[in-house]
Amino acid sequence: MDTLGRKSVQEFKASPKHPIIVVLDNIRSMHNVGSIFRTCDAFLLEGICICGYTPQPPHRDIQKTALGATETVDWMYVPATASAVQSLKDLGYAVWSVEQAKGSESLQQFSVIPNKKLAIVMGNEVGGVSEDALSLCDGCIEIPQWGTKHSLNVSVAAGIVLWELVKQFQYYKR
Numbered sequence: 028m029d030t031l032g033r034k035s036v037q038e039f040k041a042s043p044k045h046p047i048i049v050v051l052d053n054i055r056s057m058h059n060v061g062s063i064f065r066t067c068d069a070f071l072l073e074g075i076c077i078c079g080y081t082p083q084p085p086h087r088d089i090q091k092t093a094l095g096a097t098e099t100v101d102w103m104y105v106p107a108t109a110s111a112v113q114s115l116k117d118l119g120y121a122v123w124s125v126e127q128a129k130g131s132e133s134l135q136q137f138s139v140i141p142n143k144k145l146a147i148v149m150g151n152e153v154g155g156v157s158e159d160a161l162s163l164c165d166g167c168i169e170i171p172q173w174g175t176k177h178s179l180n181v182s183v184a185a186g187i188v189l190w191e192l193v194k195q196f197q198y199y200k201r
Contacts, residue, residue, distance in 0.1 A: 039099040044073040045196050046144040047189065048115065050122075052108040052160055053079035053151040054181060061092030062182035063149070068096035070193045075100055076115070076146075078108040079157075108148070108160040115146045116163065124148040124156040124164045125188050127177065131167035134191055141199040145192065149185050 034042065049067055054060055060082050067075055077083050083104055084090070084097035105111035112122050121143055139145060148164060150156030161167070170179060170187055179187070 036095075036099055039068070039071070042071060044071050045193050046142075047072045047192060047196075048074050048076055048120065048144075048146045049185065049189070050076045050108065050111055050115070050146055050148040050160075051078060051081045052148055052156050053154075054081040054149065055152055056181075057082045057086055057088035058092045059152065059180065059182045061089040061094075061096075063185050064089070064093040064096040064100050064102075066182070066186050066189055067100045070189050072100065072189070072193075073144075075102040076111045077102060077104045078111050078160075079106070108157055109163055112146070112148065112160050112163040116165075118144070120144045120146040122146040122148065122164050124150065124161055124167050125170070125184055126150060126156045126161065126167040127169050128161070128167045131169035134168050134170050134188060137168050137191070139192055139195040139199070141196075147185075147188060147192070149181050152181050 049063060049072065051060065064075065082089060089097060115122050121140065125147060148156050148160055168188060170184060
Protein backbone atom coordinates (compact mmCIF):
# COMPACT_ATOMS: atom_id res chain seq x y z
CA MET A 28 0.00 0.00 0.00
CA ASP A 29 2.76 2.47 0.94
CA THR A 30 4.71 1.98 -2.28
CA LEU A 31 1.53 2.47 -4.31
CA GLY A 32 0.84 5.79 -2.59
CA ARG A 33 -2.72 4.87 -1.70
CA LYS A 34 -4.69 6.96 0.75
CA SER A 35 -5.88 5.62 4.06
CA VAL A 36 -9.61 5.80 4.79
CA GLN A 37 -8.97 8.90 6.92
CA GLU A 38 -6.87 10.55 4.16
CA PHE A 39 -9.58 9.76 1.60
CA LYS A 40 -12.30 11.27 3.80
CA ALA A 41 -10.21 14.43 4.38
CA SER A 42 -9.22 14.89 0.71
CA PRO A 43 -10.93 17.44 -1.55
CA LYS A 44 -13.23 15.53 -3.89
CA HIS A 45 -14.11 15.92 -7.54
CA PRO A 46 -17.54 17.61 -7.46
CA ILE A 47 -19.45 14.64 -8.87
CA ILE A 48 -22.25 12.60 -7.31
CA VAL A 49 -23.39 9.38 -8.97
CA VAL A 50 -27.12 8.63 -8.71
CA LEU A 51 -28.04 4.95 -9.02
CA ASP A 52 -31.58 4.57 -10.37
CA ASN A 53 -32.95 1.09 -9.59
CA ILE A 54 -29.74 -0.83 -10.28
CA ARG A 55 -30.53 -4.48 -9.61
CA SER A 56 -27.07 -6.09 -9.43
CA MET A 57 -25.13 -5.90 -6.18
CA HIS A 58 -21.96 -6.53 -8.16
CA ASN A 59 -22.64 -3.46 -10.32
CA VAL A 60 -23.27 -1.38 -7.19
CA GLY A 61 -20.00 -2.55 -5.65
CA SER A 62 -18.10 -1.89 -8.84
CA ILE A 63 -19.48 1.65 -9.07
CA PHE A 64 -18.48 2.28 -5.44
CA ARG A 65 -14.95 1.17 -6.31
CA THR A 66 -14.85 3.46 -9.36
CA CYS A 67 -16.06 6.41 -7.28
CA ASP A 68 -13.30 5.72 -4.78
CA ALA A 69 -10.67 5.47 -7.53
CA PHE A 70 -11.69 8.85 -8.96
CA LEU A 71 -12.12 10.53 -5.53
CA LEU A 72 -15.74 11.50 -6.13
CA GLU A 73 -18.02 13.35 -3.75
CA GLY A 74 -20.46 10.48 -3.28
CA ILE A 75 -23.22 8.16 -4.40
CA CYS A 76 -26.98 8.52 -4.08
CA ILE A 77 -28.69 5.12 -4.04
CA CYS A 78 -32.33 5.18 -5.19
CA GLY A 79 -35.29 2.86 -5.52
CA TYR A 80 -34.59 -0.84 -5.16
CA THR A 81 -30.84 -0.43 -5.71
CA PRO A 82 -29.14 -2.63 -3.08
CA GLN A 83 -27.46 -0.77 -0.23
CA PRO A 84 -24.37 -1.58 1.80
CA PRO A 85 -23.58 -3.42 3.89
CA HIS A 86 -23.96 -6.60 1.90
CA ARG A 87 -21.47 -9.35 1.19
CA ASP A 88 -22.12 -9.27 -2.59
CA ILE A 89 -21.61 -5.50 -2.76
CA GLN A 90 -18.41 -5.81 -0.70
CA LYS A 91 -17.13 -8.51 -3.06
CA THR A 92 -16.63 -5.94 -5.84
CA ALA A 93 -16.39 -2.74 -3.77
CA LEU A 94 -13.31 -4.02 -1.90
CA GLY A 95 -13.88 -1.60 0.97
CA ALA A 96 -14.99 1.42 -1.08
CA THR A 97 -18.29 1.50 0.81
CA GLU A 98 -16.19 2.63 3.79
CA THR A 99 -14.55 5.51 1.91
CA VAL A 100 -17.17 6.85 -0.50
CA ASP A 101 -19.99 8.82 1.14
CA TRP A 102 -23.43 7.56 0.19
CA MET A 103 -27.06 8.14 0.99
CA TYR A 104 -30.35 6.47 0.17
CA VAL A 105 -33.32 8.32 -1.36
CA PRO A 106 -36.40 6.18 -2.17
CA ALA A 107 -37.43 8.01 -5.36
CA THR A 108 -34.83 8.89 -8.00
CA ALA A 109 -36.86 11.90 -9.18
CA SER A 110 -36.77 13.31 -5.64
CA ALA A 111 -33.01 12.82 -5.50
CA VAL A 112 -32.56 14.57 -8.86
CA GLN A 113 -34.72 17.51 -7.80
CA SER A 114 -32.88 17.82 -4.47
CA LEU A 115 -29.51 17.83 -6.23
CA LYS A 116 -30.72 20.50 -8.68
CA ASP A 117 -31.95 22.57 -5.72
CA LEU A 118 -28.44 22.27 -4.25
CA GLY A 119 -26.92 23.70 -7.43
CA TYR A 120 -25.87 20.53 -9.24
CA ALA A 121 -26.15 20.14 -12.98
CA VAL A 122 -27.80 16.73 -13.38
CA TRP A 123 -27.21 14.63 -16.48
CA SER A 124 -28.28 11.06 -17.15
CA VAL A 125 -26.20 8.53 -19.03
CA GLU A 126 -28.75 7.33 -21.53
CA GLN A 127 -29.33 6.68 -25.21
CA ALA A 128 -32.12 9.15 -25.91
CA LYS A 129 -33.29 11.55 -28.55
CA GLY A 130 -31.15 14.68 -28.33
CA SER A 131 -28.50 13.09 -26.13
CA GLU A 132 -25.04 14.64 -26.23
CA SER A 133 -22.10 12.47 -27.21
CA LEU A 134 -19.60 11.99 -24.39
CA GLN A 135 -16.95 13.20 -26.86
CA GLN A 136 -18.74 16.56 -27.09
CA PHE A 137 -19.78 16.96 -23.45
CA SER A 138 -17.91 19.54 -21.41
CA VAL A 139 -18.03 20.03 -17.68
CA ILE A 140 -18.52 23.55 -16.41
CA PRO A 141 -15.55 24.51 -14.25
CA ASN A 142 -16.53 24.99 -10.59
CA LYS A 143 -20.04 23.60 -11.23
CA LYS A 144 -21.10 20.56 -9.24
CA LEU A 145 -22.30 17.65 -11.34
CA ALA A 146 -24.57 14.66 -10.73
CA ILE A 147 -24.67 11.72 -13.12
CA VAL A 148 -27.69 9.39 -13.15
CA MET A 149 -26.98 5.77 -14.04
CA GLY A 150 -30.07 3.71 -14.90
CA ASN A 151 -31.33 0.18 -14.49
CA GLU A 152 -29.50 -2.54 -16.41
CA VAL A 153 -32.53 -3.28 -18.60
CA GLY A 154 -34.85 -0.26 -18.51
CA GLY A 155 -32.31 2.55 -18.22
CA VAL A 156 -33.01 5.79 -16.38
CA SER A 157 -36.65 6.07 -15.26
CA GLU A 158 -38.84 8.51 -17.19
CA ASP A 159 -39.68 10.59 -14.10
CA ALA A 160 -35.98 11.11 -13.33
CA LEU A 161 -35.07 11.60 -16.98
CA SER A 162 -37.62 14.40 -17.35
CA LEU A 163 -35.88 16.38 -14.57
CA CYS A 164 -32.33 15.99 -15.90
CA ASP A 165 -30.53 18.80 -17.69
CA GLY A 166 -29.76 16.42 -20.53
CA CYS A 167 -28.43 13.02 -21.49
CA ILE A 168 -24.88 11.91 -22.18
CA GLU A 169 -24.44 9.03 -24.60
CA ILE A 170 -21.31 6.91 -24.96
CA PRO A 171 -20.49 6.47 -28.66
CA GLN A 172 -20.54 2.84 -29.76
CA TRP A 173 -19.59 1.55 -33.18
CA GLY A 174 -20.06 -2.22 -32.93
CA THR A 175 -23.13 -4.39 -33.25
CA LYS A 176 -24.03 -4.12 -29.56
CA HIS A 177 -25.29 -0.74 -28.50
CA SER A 178 -25.30 -1.20 -24.77
CA LEU A 179 -22.71 -1.49 -22.04
CA ASN A 180 -22.85 -2.91 -18.54
CA VAL A 181 -23.84 -0.07 -16.18
CA SER A 182 -20.62 -0.33 -14.18
CA VAL A 183 -18.54 -0.20 -17.36
CA ALA A 184 -20.55 2.80 -18.60
CA ALA A 185 -20.02 4.53 -15.24
CA GLY A 186 -16.27 3.98 -15.48
CA ILE A 187 -16.06 5.40 -19.00
CA VAL A 188 -18.17 8.48 -18.25
CA LEU A 189 -16.62 9.21 -14.87
CA TRP A 190 -13.08 8.94 -16.26
CA GLU A 191 -13.90 11.51 -18.95
CA LEU A 192 -15.54 13.89 -16.47
CA VAL A 193 -12.73 13.62 -13.91
CA LYS A 194 -10.18 14.14 -16.68
CA GLN A 195 -11.93 17.39 -17.59
CA PHE A 196 -12.12 18.58 -13.96
CA GLN A 197 -8.39 17.82 -13.62
CA TYR A 198 -7.66 19.93 -16.72
CA TYR A 199 -9.47 22.92 -15.21
CA LYS A 200 -7.54 22.55 -11.94
CA ARG A 201 -4.26 23.37 -13.71
